[in-house]
Amino acid sequence: MRKEVYITDYNCVTPLGFDVASNWNDLLQGKSGVTKHKVIENQDAFYASIIDSGKLEEEFNRFFDSAQKSKIRRLANDNTNFTRLEKMFLLSLKPLVERHNITDETAFILSTTKGNISLLKNQATLPEGVYLSSLAQKIADFFGFKTKPIVVSNACVSGIMAIAVAKNMIQAGRYKDAFVVAGDEISEFVISGFNSFQAIGSEPCKPYDKNRSGINIGEATAAGFITSHCEERSEAISNEKFSFKILGDSAINDANHISGPSRTGDGLYASIKNAMTEANVSAEQINFISAHGTATIYNDEMEAIAFNRMELQNVPLNSMKGFYGHCLGASGLLESIISMESALHNNLISSKNFEEMGVSQPLNILKENQPAIIKYILKTASGFGGCNAAIVLEKC
Amino acid sequence: MMKKTDICTIENSKITVNEQVIFESQAEFFSEFAKEAYKSLALNYPKFHKMDNLSKLAFLASEMILKDEDHSKTAIVLANRSSSLDTDFKYQESINSQDNFFPSPAVFVYTLPNICVGEISIRHKMQTENAFFVLDEFDEKFLNDYSEQILQSGKAEKVLCGWVELYQESYKAFVYLLTN
Numbered sequence: 001m002r003k004e005v006y007i008t009d010y011n012c013v014t015p016l017g018f019d020v021a022s023n024w025n026d027l028l029q030g031k032s033g034v035t036k037h038k039v040i041e042n043q044d045a046f047y048a049s050i051i052d053s054g055k056l057e058e059e060f061n062r063f064f065d066s067a068q069k070s071k072i073r074r075l076a077n078d079n080t081n082f083t084r085l086e087k088m089f090l091l092s093l094k095p096l097v098e099r100h101n102i103t104d105e106t107a108f109i110l111s112t113t114k115g116n117i118s119l120l121k122n123q124a125t126l127p128e129g130v131y132l133s134s135l136a137q138k139i140a141d142f143f144g145f146k147t148k149p150i151v152v153s154n155a156c157v158s159g160i161m162a163i164a165v166a167k168n169m170i171q172a173g174r175y176k177d178a179f180v181v182a183g184d185e186i187s188e189f190v191i192s193g194f195n196s197f198q199a200i201g202s203e204p205c206k207p208y209d210k211n212r213s214g215i216n217i218g219e220a221t222a223a224g225f226i227t228s229h230c231e232e233r234s235e236a237i238s239n240e241k242f243s244f245k246i247l248g249d250s251a252i253n254d255a256n257h258i259s260g261p262s263r264t265g266d267g268l269y270a271s272i273k274n275a276m277t278e279a280n281v282s283a284e285q286i287n288f289i290s291a292h293g294t295a296t297i298y299n300d301e302m303e304a305i306a307f308n309r310m311e312l313q314n315v316p317l318n319s320m321k322g323f324y325g326h327c328l329g330a331s332g333l334l335e336s337i338i339s340m341e342s343a344l345h346n347n348l349i350s351s352k353n354f355e356e357m358g359v360s361q362p363l364n365i366l367k368e369n370q371p372a373i374i375k376y377i378l379k380t381a382s383g384f385g386g387c388n389a390a391i392v393l394e395k396c
Numbered sequence: 397m398m399k400k401t402d403i404c405t406i407e408n409s410k411i412t413v414n415e416q417v418i419f420e421s422q423a424e425f426f427s428e429f430a431k432e433a434y435k436s437l438a439l440n441y442p443k444f445h446k447m448d449n450l451s452k453l454a455f456l457a458s459e460m461i462l463k464d465e466d467h468s469k470t471a472i473v474l475a476n477r478s479s480s481l482d483t484d485f486k487y488q489e490s491i492n493s494q495d496n497f498f499p500s501p502a503v504f505v506y507t508l509p510n511i512c513v514g515e516i517s518i519r520h521k522m523q524t525e526n527a528f529f530v531l532d533e534f535d536e537k538f539l540n541d542y543s544e545q546i547l548q549s550g551k552a553e554k555v556l557c558g559w560v561e562l563y564q565e566s567y568k569a570f571v572y573l574l575t576n
Contacts, residue, residue, distance in 0.1 A: 002548075042494050113508060115479075120488045126563075132479050133532035150538070151530035153479055154510045161527065168545040174538075189484075192491045193504035250551060253472075253517040253526045259505045266523055274525075274551055384505060385514035387526060 005167045006243040006396065009099060009225040010337045013092040014324055015051050015218075018059050024341050027349050028369065032323045034204045034216050040188050043195075047204050049218030049325035050186050053084065060087040063094055082138075083116050083129065085185040085221075089139050092221040093181055097143045100177070100225050107178035108145040109166055110136040111158035113329040118187045139181070147175070156292070156383030157251060158182060159222065159332025160391055164249035166226040176229060182333035183221030190328070191217060197259070199296060205326075207293030207319035207351060208300050208365050210358035215294045218325025222334040244340050244377075245394040248278030254386035261298045265306030267388040268380060272310050276378070279392035283311045286392075287374040288348060290339040292381045293319020294326050297358075299382065304359035313362045316372065322352025332381045332389065343374035343395045398544055398574050404460040406453060406569040411437075413460045426567055430456060446502070447515055448483045449567075450476075454512035454560040455519065457569040461556060462520050471525035471552035472513050473543050474571075478563040479509045479530050512560060525551050534559040540574065547576050 011019060015033030016026040033049035060082075082090065089110075116129045128134050136149035150169075152161045159182040166178035184190075194200050194217060201214030226246070252274065254267035262268075276282070289312060291303055307313055320335045327334055342348050348370045357365075377393040405412045409429045411419040419436055423429035430452040434444055439459060447455060454474060462470070483506040490498050505511065510528040517526065525546050531538070543555035558571035 114484075117484060117488075120484060122492050123488075126481060126485065130481060130484075131477070131532075132530040133477060137532065148532070148535070152527070153508070153530050154526075154528050155508045165527070165542070168542060172541045172545050174541050188491060189488060189507075192497075192499040193487070193501070193507065196499040196501040196504055251525055251527060252523055253514060255514075255517040255521050255523045258511050258514045258518070259501075270523055278549060278551075384508055385510040386517060387510055387514065 003171050003228045005170050005226060005228050005246045007163070007224050007226050007246065007340065008243045009096055010223060010340065011092050011095050012220060012222040012334055012337055013088050014220040014334065015049050018091055020337065020341060027323060027338065030350070030352065032204065032352060033218065034322070034325050039186065039191050046200055047216045048186055049216060051088065051219055056084065056087055060091060063091060083119065085116055085183060086135065086138060088185065088221040089181055089183050090142060092223040093143060093179060096179060096223050096225050102143065102145055103176065104146050105176040106145065107147055107166060107169055107175040108140045108149045109152060109162050109178055109180045110139065110149055111152045111162040111182035111329050111333065113153060113155055113158060113184055114187065114190060117189045154251065154383070154387050155385050156328055157332060157381045157387045157389035158329035159334065160336065160379060160381050160389040161251055162333055163224065163226065163246060163336060163391055164251065164389065167246040167249060170226065170228045177225065177227035179223065179225055180333065181221060181223040182330045184219060184328040184330050186217055186219045201295065204353055205295035205321050206353040207295040207321050208358050208363065209354050210356040212295045212358055215296055216321065216325035218327040220324060220327040220330045220334050222330055222337055224333060224337065242344055243396045245396055246391060247281060247394050248275040248392040249390070250274030251387060251389040254388065256386055258386060259384055261302035261382060263302065265302045265309060267386060268303060268306035268382055269309045271388040271390040272306065272378065272380060275390040275392050281376050281392055286312060286315050286376050286378050287372065288339065288342065288377050289315050289317040290335050290377065290379045291317050291319050293321055293351065295321055301359050304361040304363050307363060308361040314364050316348055316364050316366050316370065318349055318351035318366045332379065336379045339377045339379055340393065343377060346371055346373060348372050398540065398547065398576060401573050401575060402461045403572040404457045404569065406457050407567065411456065411460060418460060426565055441519060448506035450480060450482055450509065450560065450562045451506065451512040451515045453562050453567055453569050455515055457560065457571040458516045458556055461571060461573050467520045467522050469524065469553040470522060471546045471555045472516060472522065473527050473539055473555055473557045474513055474560050475529040475531050475539055476509065476559060476561040477530065477532060478561060480507050482563050483507050534570065543574050
């Protein structure tokens with residue numbers, strides 16, 4: 001019998017707010033973080049979901065001042081020089097570190113695609129901060145993590161994999177619990193790259209919609225606390241308000257193309273199938289799908305094919321990209337957190353900006369918020385390199 | 397108990413498989429070495445030439461191990477230190493200046509470390525579990541523990557596992573096959 005592993009706490013930092021409650025309230029009202037921005041000089045403004053830097057600075061300074069006086073002061077080394085992304089990471093982890101103990105058997109798992117890539121601009125050699133392991137170590141040192149940080153960098157499925165890796169390494173007996181954090185920031189690097197693919201939409205993105213024009217890039221950090229010792233009711237979880245069991249996970253490659261989704265949905269189909277098999281949950285039992293839905297024709301179509309192959313076409317489904325844009329390495333964890341909030345509030349959030357069916361296969365896409373009893377959640381994502389990932393969560 | 401079979405090491409312009417030198421060259425630069433190795437080993441996979449250097453390194457190492465066998469149940473778990481920084485750096489140079497702003501999608505796609513896993517998967521039609529980790533040093537125990545979970549859960553029967561590190565002219569691959 002393998003150990004059971006639970007998510008018992010989480011937090012997020014997004015343009016909609018710096019905690020889950022403020023995010024949830026905005027989502028309920030249909031508010032989106034996607035607005036028009038000018039990021040690259042001499043180039044047209046475009047739609048993206050960007051955190052206000054002034055607000056971030058203000059929030060971080062308040063946190064840092066109080067950290068200096070609180071119990072995390074002992075760990076907060078005197079390094080006060082943090083990048084914008086590092087501040088986002090620190091703010092998302094802060095409440096979790098305050099509520100849960102860090103021990104010798106606590107893992108620290110960080111998911112990102114590009115980390116501090118902005119530091120590379122106009123550099124002749126690599127600055128230390130662009131190494132993902134240095135970024136992770138800096139965050140780990142701040143909070144006093146004792147084990148070596150693990151960085152997961154699997155393109156846009158990284159956020160889901162953070163949860164899967166935590167589960168697997170806890171089941172392997174290597175750790176008792178884990179703090180996972182996932183994040184990516186909007187940078188000229190990423191924007192220019194997606195632009196070169198002509199993938200960036202000229203309007204707010206419309207996942208699965210007939211009139212979609214492409215993706216919006218977003219930025220966010222999200223954090224979760226994952227543990228196996230739920231059943232012991234130990235001190236570490238005495239203030240636990242909820243728990244979600246991680247029932248199954250899988251990340252299967254399409255083996256088809258490095259930058260285009262598979263036309264058959266093979267990898268996503270197999271990921272979902274594996275995760276559901278491990279979870280021992282059937283298609284009829286899944287109450288809700290938090291899909292990837294980037295709003296590119298090929299991606300959305302591929303997902304529709306994979307969900308239909310799994311006979312999941314009637315399950316209520318949404319994409320969060322209309323609210324947050326595509327937050328790359330952060331999206332999988334952020335969207336998992338919002339799914340769990342949905343389950344806790346018995347309320348499914350509409351798939352923002354979806355109006356008219358734009359995929360060839362049927363899907364039950366949420367046009368409005370909708371009350372629902374949710375026990376089993378399926379979360380999926382797909383990304384460059386042909387990667388896909390799926391996890392099944394159970395509300396306990 | 398997991399068994400480790402077929403180990404491939406690539407460093408200093410030399411490819412070693414199970415302690416036997418398979419290919420060695422005098423090439424000074426990695427790209428030159430990779431090209432010579434490709435030719436000498438008669439790999440016959442033209443897509444190789446479009447890959448970035450990290451993918452070429454991972455591809456060469458995996459070719460030595462996977463050969464022409466069936467790998468429809470072989471997972472891939474790789475790690476390195478420098479992520480895709482070798483290509484990131486090249487891509488950044490193409491966007492540093494507004495007067496000389498030429499981002500290329502063909503370069504941008506390689507600015508993710510897991511692309512090399514995709515390349516190997518495509519080559520051997522491996523629709524299997526895959527993961528890419530970035531660690532400050534090679535941690536074989538960690539990678540093996542993670543691989544063991546994949547094997548124990550029944551999601552794969554073998555795991556192509558290891559370290560594929562490359563930044564400019566500094567590189568090392570240490571890749572092996574794990575079976576139950």
